[in-house]
Amino acid sequence: MIRFSVLDRLAATIEAVGSDQFYPVMCEYLRECMEFDNVIVVIFVGSNVPYIAHTRHDGPDVFRLVDEQYLSGAYLLDPVYHFHLKHGDAGLYRLADVAPDQFRSSRYYKWYYGRIGISDEITVFLPVSRNSTVTISMGKDTSSGTTFSQKSEDNLRKHKSVIMALLRTHWHTLDAPHLGIPGASSLADSLRQELKSAHGVSISTRQAEVALLILQGHSSPSMGLQLGVSTQTVKVFRKQLYRRCGISSQAELFSLLMPMLGKANIHNEKS
Template identity: 25%
Template sequence: MELQDIAWHQSVGQLIDSLDAPNFWVRLVRLLEHYLPFDSWVALLFSADRPVVLAESPTSDGRPDPLFQDYINGVYLLDPFYIASRENGQDGLVRLDDVAPECFEQTDYYRLYFRLNVVADELQINCQIDADRTLCLSLGSQQRFTPAQVALLSLIQPWIRGLMRQRLRFEEGLVAASAVPTWQHRLEATSQRSEMPLTSREMDVARLVLSGCSGKEIARKLDISIETVKVHRKHIYTKLNIKSQSELFAVFFKAN
């Protein structure tokens, strides 16, 4: 056993002792910083309702990050990690490359939120609590994580997930997060102002378009043809009186 191994076991033991401490998440993140570099982090709970933030990295002036507030207020609905957790929640380490849609970097969500808030890459350790809830620790970086860094985090993430699961019982007010209108309700409220409201299938297509899915990905997810996707997209633009994906994002963002 090497000195680094001994230091790891000592640190994990200290974290177990501090499971009920207010600074648990900070101590956990500081331990991870010894093994890989990252620039931002957030611990949150995903469910069918608004995500619950348990702890987050502070800004330089100690104030809440307005970009992150936008995320909580509704932009999370376009987050590839949130979408993946709702579609097929699972334990373990998840990389941005694993969940990002084909056209993710072409979306306004990427340009106006992700690139400014996360910058380059993101890793997320998921702990599936039950069929509806996923406890997550996300690590954002201004540089791409290297294969060696990903491999190391993958090696130690079972320890991290175990600590996260045990920590959850000490968190308070998790059920206090009130349900918020879904993206369907937000877009529907806007479409109601026109003479032709969006159909439920058009809502599905609109969400997938905003999240960065290509026509092929949308067709696969909804089990329809690419031509049908094109027809739905044309109807969406006509009904909302818009001409581009950027205008569709503006409609969604203003509805939040």
């Protein structure tokens, strides 16, 4: 069996820049830098449905719920997605670095992470344009029964500048000019279409964005910061949204829209 060195993997990654094989080869290079059980490459573009560019698992299939649950709406609660929306700095992050302080005790963590079996995760996070971010999340699961040691993390960090340079170069060579990302329209617009189709209710894109932020648990001031408008303007959009939908509470909004997120995502992928 041929044993490849980290330099061999690096050379192969450089040669793969601009090709469809870049992310699989890149992940092999990362594996030489730090041993992991599973890896997923996720590209975020604005608030669109994320694009899964590559996955690999050597143990249990920790990505079995990606299509059914994550892309169908669970990503809206994911810390890495929100770090992208906040235009977080490029770097290598553990999940705890970007998650809320009580994330591991949250219902979402138990409902999603608890079921897929990932015990530890380190993510390469790189904003590559004003609204686009490339992430590569490397995980540990039950197949190894361990977490990443500080030594392993430190070794990965030695390669940080090279990793970031490779990702940037590939993005500008291939992905940026030819995104080809399913779901190019936003989830908010797809949700609008689904609401219109299912209930004959018409809402604006901004009202749909407010609806999604409400479902994520944002307050009116927080929504204002996300949307770049005043708190009072958010309240106006919220009032309009409730009136259009014929509801009067967050609970009613949740019951109305949550079942549609998956359908809206499917519509997004077909558009």
